[in-house]
Amino acid sequence: xxxxxxxxxxxxxxxxxxxxxxxxxxxxxxxxxxxxxxxxxxxxxxxxxxxxxxxxxxxxxxxxxxxxxxxxxxxxxxxxxxxxxxxxxxxxxxxxxxxxxxxxxxxxxxxxxxxxxxxxxxxxxxxxxxxxxxxxxxxxxxxxxxxxxxxxxxxxxxxxxxxxxxxxxxxxxxxxxxxxxxxxxxxxxxxxxxxxxxxxxxxxxxxxxxxxxxxxxxxxxxxxxxxxxxxxxxxxxxxxxxxxxxxxxxxxxxxxxxxxxxxxxxxxxxxxxxxxxxxxxxxxxxxxxxxxxxxxxxxxxxxxx
Numbered sequence: 001x002x003x004x005x006x007x008x009x010x011x012x013x014x015x016x017x018x019x020x021x022x023x024x025x026x027x028x029x030x031x032x033x034x035x036x037x038x039x040x041x042x043x044x045x046x047x048x049x050x051x052x053x054x055x056x057x058x059x060x061x062x063x064x065x066x067x068x069x070x071x072x073x074x075x076x077x078x079x080x081x082x083x084x085x086x087x088x089x090x091x092x093x094x095x096x097x098x099x100x101x102x103x104x105x106x107x108x109x110x111x112x113x114x115x116x117x118x119x120x121x122x123x124x125x126x127x128x129x130x131x132x133x134x135x136x137x138x139x140x141x142x143x144x145x146x147x148x149x150x151x152x153x154x155x156x157x158x159x160x161x162x163x164x165x166x167x168x169x170x171x172x173x174x175x176x177x178x179x180x181x182x183x184x185x186x187x188x189x190x191x192x193x194x195x196x197x198x199x200x201x202x203x204x205x206x207x208x209x210x211x212x213x214x215x216x217x218x219x220x221x222x223x224x225x226x227x228x229x230x231x232x233x234x235x236x237x238x239x240x241x242x243x244x245x246x247x248x249x250x251x252x253x254x255x256x257x258x259x260x261x262x263x264x265x266x267x268x269x270x271x272x273x274x275x276x277x278x279x280x281x282x283x284x285x286x287x288x289x290x291x292x293x294x295x296x297x298x299x300x301x302x303x304x305x
Contacts, residue, residue, distance in 0.1 A: 001167040004029055004067075006086045007077030010131040010258075011103055013139035015075060017047040020057040022170035029090070032063040048140040059137070064089040073099050073167055076113075080104040080273035084112050094120055099164055101125055101149065105192050105258065106273030107185055114152035121160050122152045126184040129173070130255060142255060146174045150181025186235055187244065190226040192274045194219045194245045196259035197295045200269065200304055203260065207253025210246065219245055221291035222275075229278055232285040263304045271296065271305070 003026040005016050012028065019026040028045075038061070045059040071093045078086045083104050094100075098120045102110050114122040128145030149164070161177070168175055178184060198209055198218060209215045223242045230237050262269045275292045282289045299305075 001073060002027065002069075003073045003075055003167070004062075004071045004090070005075045005077060006090070007079075007082075008034070008137065009077065009079075010133050010139055011127070011129070012075075012077035013045060013133065013137065014047070014129060014131040014141060015077060015103075016059065017045055017055075017057065017139060017141075018171045018173055020045065020059070021055075021172055024170065025060060027060045027062050027067075029067070030061055030063055032065045035061060035063045035066065043137065046134075046138040048134065048138075050141055050144070064093075067093050069093070070095045071098055073101070075101045075103065077103050079268075080106045080109045080270040081268060083109040084116070087113055087117060091117075096120070099123065099160070099167075101164075102152070103127060104273070105188070105196075105270045106277055107189055108273045108277045110152050110185070118153065121156050121164075123149055123164065124152050124181045124185060125149045126181070126188045130252065132255075132261075143252070144174070146176060148176045148178050148181065148184040150177065150179045150184070152181065155179065183236065183238070186226075186230055187238075187241075189274065189278065190223055190241045191245055191248050192259075192270075193226050193278055193292065194222040195249065196257045196269075197271055197275055197299055198222070199257045199260040200263040200271075201295065201298055201302070203264070205253065205260075206249050206255050206257060210249050218291065218295075219249075222295065225282070225287075225289045225292055226278060229282045229285060229287050229289070232287050233281065263299075263302075268305055271299065 005012050005026055006029045008030055016026050016028050043059050043061050044056045046056050048054045072095055076083050100120055101123045103125045110124045125147055127147040130143030132140050132142055134140050220242055223245050227237055227241055259269045275296055279289050279292050
């Protein structure tokens with residue numbers, strides 16, 4: 001069962017390393033230009049573990065343009081704004097039975113891909129695994145977590161479910177299968193709506209959002225608007241979302257969010273698929289989102305998009 005992985009960032013490299021640890025031989029897909037600029041014909045993926053050890057694995061690299069084999073399992077770890085184009089770039093290589101697993105922040109990209117690739121089985125994942133990139137093809141595992149996986153759109157038959165489970169069962173990762181996955185994606189959206197944009201605004205670590213009354217109040221206001229939109233959309237809210245957000249801030253206190261890192265480096269963020277998605281859904285439902293809209297305006301004024 002060969003997996004092809006798109007996105008050579010922290011999640012793409014972390015999951016590629018997990019496949020390699022399990023004795024599998026994944027193919028990591030790079031942009032054509034990046035592939036051609038490599039200085040070695042024998043690329044190696046390095047992963048720094050939580051215990052401080054570093055492991056090196058020979059790795060198979062391809063680009064969508066150079067790929068000649070059929071894709072049976074595709075894991076997409078690109079940014080949300082790049083995900084749909086990434087899948088389209090390998091559309092001709094997808095087998096009819098291809099299973100596509102999406103691992104993006106926010107919402108919107110998953111639905112678009114599920115709609116365009118309805119002949120394949122599309123899954124979405126929500127993960128609390130932590131990782132960051134030290135260098136190209138050098139990933140640091142920042143924290144163990146859990147990963148929830150479920151289908152987007154129609155419910156697959158049992159053999160399709162079993163095929164996915166079988167292809168992932170050897171991985172040294174805690175994987176939970178759930179349906180509907182949308183509930184977990186909305187939980188992750190709440191966390192991202194509250195934390196990501198604010199860390200970019202204040203240029204701070206996740207835990208520092210709990211340091212002042214102003215920041216705690218903004219966390220609460222952003223989270224409350226997610227709760228209101230979920231309620232209007234008929235999506236159950238398990239437990240206390242604000243407590244979930246605060247717990248994530250505590251658990252990842254020393255981490256920089258991906259949005260904060262993108263903002264520091266002048267890259268386009270995923271906020272269109274996070275707070276932007278919430279604002280869009282709220283407008284359709286007649287729910288006001290002043291806290292989220294204010295945050296997006298402040299970020300835009302700083303040139304963060």
